Amino acid sequence: MILRDTLLEQNHSYEQYGMKINANKKKIVVGRKLKKIMSRTQQCKLPVSSVYEYYNNLYGVANNYTLDNYQSSSVSNYSDPDNIIITPEDIAFACKGIKVDTAPGEDGVRMKVIKELRLYKSLSLIATYMLRWGHVPPCLRRARTILIYKDGNPDILKNWRPITIYSVLRRIIERVLDIKLRSYLDLNLNQRGFMSGPDLKVKFLSDIDKLIRSAVKEIINIPTDTPDAMLYAPRRLRGLGVFKAQWEAYLQHLNICQRLLHVDNPHVAATRNLPNEIEHCIKQLPITFDCSERISSQKLRKALREDSFHQWSKLKSKGLGVVFYSHWKKGNSWISTKKGHSSSQWTQAIKMNCNTIPVRTLPGRTLDSTHCRRCDEQETLPHVLDFCHHGELLRINRHNTVRSLIAASIRQNASYEVYEEVGCVSSDGSTRRADFIIIDRQKDKGVILDPAIRFEMHEQQPQEVCCEKQVIYSISLVVSILEHNTTSHIGKFLGLCSVPVA
Ligand SMILES: [Zn+2]
Numbered sequence: 001m002i003l004r005d006t007l008l009e010q011n012h013s014y015e016q017y018g019m020k021i022n023a024n025k026k027k028i029v030v031g032r033k034l035k036k037i038m039s040r041t042q043q044c045k046l047p048v049s050s051v052y053e054y055y056n057n058l059y060g061v062a063n064n065y066t067l068d069n070y071q072s073s074s075v076s077n078y079s080d081p082d083n084i085i086i087t088p089e090d091i092a093f094a095c096k097g098i099k100v101d102t103a104p105g106e107d108g109v110r111m112k113v114i115k116e117l118r119l120y121k122s123l124s125l126i127a128t129y130m131l132r133w134g135h136v137p138p139c140l141r142r143a144r145t146i147l148i149y150k151d152g153n154p155d156i157l158k159n160w161r162p163i164t165i166y167s168v169l170r171r172i173i174e175r176v177l178d179i180k181l182r183s184y185l186d187l188n189l190n191q192r193g194f195m196s197g198p199d200l201k202v203k204f205l206s207d208i209d210k211l212i213r214s215a216v217k218e219i220i221n222i223p224t225d226t227p228d229a230m231l232y233a234p235r236r237l238r239g240l241g242v243f244k245a246q247w248e249a250y251l252q253h254l255n256i257c258q259r260l261l262h263v264d265n266p267h268v269a270a271t272r273n274l275p276n277e278i279e280h281c282i283k284q285l286p287i288t289f290d291c292s293e294r295i296s297s298q299k300l301r302k303a304l305r306e307d308s309f310h311q312w313s314k315l316k317s318k319g320l321g322v323v324f325y326s327h328w329k330k331g332n333s334w335i336s337t338k339k340g341h342s343s344s345q346w347t348q349a350i351k352m353n354c355n356t357i358p359v360r361t362l363p364g365r366t367l368d369s370t371h372c373r374r375c376d377e378q379e380t381l382p383h384v385l386d387f388c389h390h391g392e393l394l395r396i397n398r399h400n401t402v403r404s405l406i407a408a409s410i411r412q413n414a415s416y417e418v419y420e421e422v423g424c425v426s427s428d429g430s431t432r433r434a435d436f437i438i439i440d441r442q443k444d445k446g447v448i449l450d451p452a453i454r455f456e457m458h459e460q461q462p463q464e465v466c467c468e469k470q471v472i473y474s475i476s477l478v479v480s481i482l483e484h485n486t487t488s489h490i491g492k493f494l495g496l497c498s499v500p501v502a
Contacts, residue, residue: 042149044160051147054157086127086176088120094175095120098168105167106142114168127173140170201249208245216242221347223356225364227319229312230354234305238325238332238353239312247285247304251297254281258294317362318354321456352381359384382455398453403435406451416440432472448473 044051100112114123130136147160154160166174213231217224233239257274268274278293285300288307313322325332333339335353338346351357360366360379372379374390384391403420410418417439424432436449450469454461 042154044147044149044154046155046157051157055162084128084131084180086124086131086173086180088124090176090179091120091123091127091172092118094172094179097175098171102168102171103165105165105170106144107139107167107169109168111168114172123169123172126169127176130173131177140167142167202246205245205249212243212245216240220350222350223358225318226351226356227312227315227354229308229315230318232305233309233312234302235336236329236332237306237309238322238335239305239309240335240350241305244304247301250281250284251301254278254300255297257281258296312354318356320355321458321461322354323459324456324461355381357381382457385455386453402451402453406449407436410436410438415442434473 095111095115098111100115102111104110113119143164143166145162145164147162150159150161152159213228214224216231217226229239231240231242232244233241235241257278260268260272261274261278275293282291282293282295282300285304286307287300287303289303291300309322309326313319315322334341334346334349341349348357356362358365359381360372361370370378372383372388374388377383377387386395407418407420410416419437419439420435422434422437424434434448435451437446438449439446450473452465452469454465
């Protein structure tokens with residue numbers, strides 16, 4: 001028994017000891033974090049008197065930018081502003097919008113206390129009294145102000161932003177008054193500071209777009225720096241064709257207005273100015289061309305997506321060679337069908353599509369060096385795909401697969417004789433291998449076909465590759481004729497080029 005007791009006691013003390021260590025560890029971590037934050041935030045070292053003088057001059061002067069008369073709102077519920085009564089319900093409503101853990105003012109009164117004790121009635125009485133007599137109690141006039149450093153020279157007070165925290169009681173009353181006073185005002189549509197309205201709508205739509213973009217990136221597992229223009233480009237041009245709320249909000253509205261115009265109902269015409277609404281919608285869309293009121297939302301969406309594709313192709317690094325995707329649109333079908341790709345291959349292909357695959361020369365992909373992991377060259381995507389010795393076998397395999405696919409499709413036409421990988425000796429004595437020699441016996445003609453897969457770089461690339469191949473085959477003319485015992489006048493051999501497909 002004694003042994004068990006001592007063991008229990010020991011255990012207990014160990015537990016306490018463990019908790020102490022944990023608490024100490026926590027303290028150290030919190031201390032470190034605080035130190036980090038403190039080192040980042042700068043404290044204003046200017047004397048208090050100069051700070052006081054500066055803000056006194058700035059805010060202590062009467063506002064001259066006022067009108068003689070202010071028009072009152074026609075829809076106001078309050079007939080006489082002198083009889084405003086602040087009810088406990090008003091206070092409770094204002095309290096709802098304030099967080100429980102909001103910072104207290106100098107008096108130390110916390111929001112949690114007001115909400116838990118439901119002090120709405122007494123606060124409503126204080127507020128009504130303040131309003132009637134135009135008096136603010138001294139305790140509600142005191143505030144805590146801190147200066148937060150913005151940018152530039154720290155010795156100039158203009159570069160500091162003052163943040164003032166009043167008592168929570170005052171903040172609640174201000175909120176109630178704000179709600180009450182707004183009902184007396186007819187604000188100009190351009191006055192949008194600290195107000196909800198059209199600006200919020202734009203912000204709301206852009207927030208939705210942000211959410212959609214990050215969700216799409218997370219679902220298909222592509223890097224966060226994938227260009228937005230690629231997400232919105234049409235799928236037939238290898239974009240992802242993602243929904244954009246900022247376009248759709250206006251496109252759908254435009255569609256509705258056009259339908260209503262088409263119906264030609266006198267009641268609708270009397271209540272709404274549809275042509276105006278259509279014009280407004282078109283103005284809100286980032287369209288660079290002039291368009292009539294009758295343009296369909298489908299056409300507009302198509303134009304917007306194509307514009308997005310052009311923006312993508314203009315990007316310096318992520319738009320490299322993108323312009324080629326519009327040359328042969330059938331080659332882009334994999335982006336929507338995923339045909340022939342596994343999920344990971346499809347994701348990798350999308351990354352290569354906009355040059356965000358983790359090769360070392362891309363900014364942010366590696367910290368130590370930009371050199372290739374397998375050789376001494378710079379690790380760019382063209383290097384990995386076309387040059388690095390490490391991927392040579394894969395490259396040969398890719399070449400052979402493409403070659404047999406092309407051969408099979410040419411052989412479907414019975415009049416062609418197709419020879420693959422023909423060994424040649426050129427007229428200057430060097431040996432070469434032509435990918436295809438295709439002979440049409442009936443017409444007594446033949447061609448050398450040499451497909452090349454290159455990484456897309458610039459628009460003149462196909463012509464350049466074509467010239468390169470033509471130069472090679474203009475001297476190896478004789479050879480293939482000898483090897484395959486064909487007729488002596490095969491005609492003109494041409495080095496052909498094809499725009500790379502994938
Ligand atoms: Zn390499």
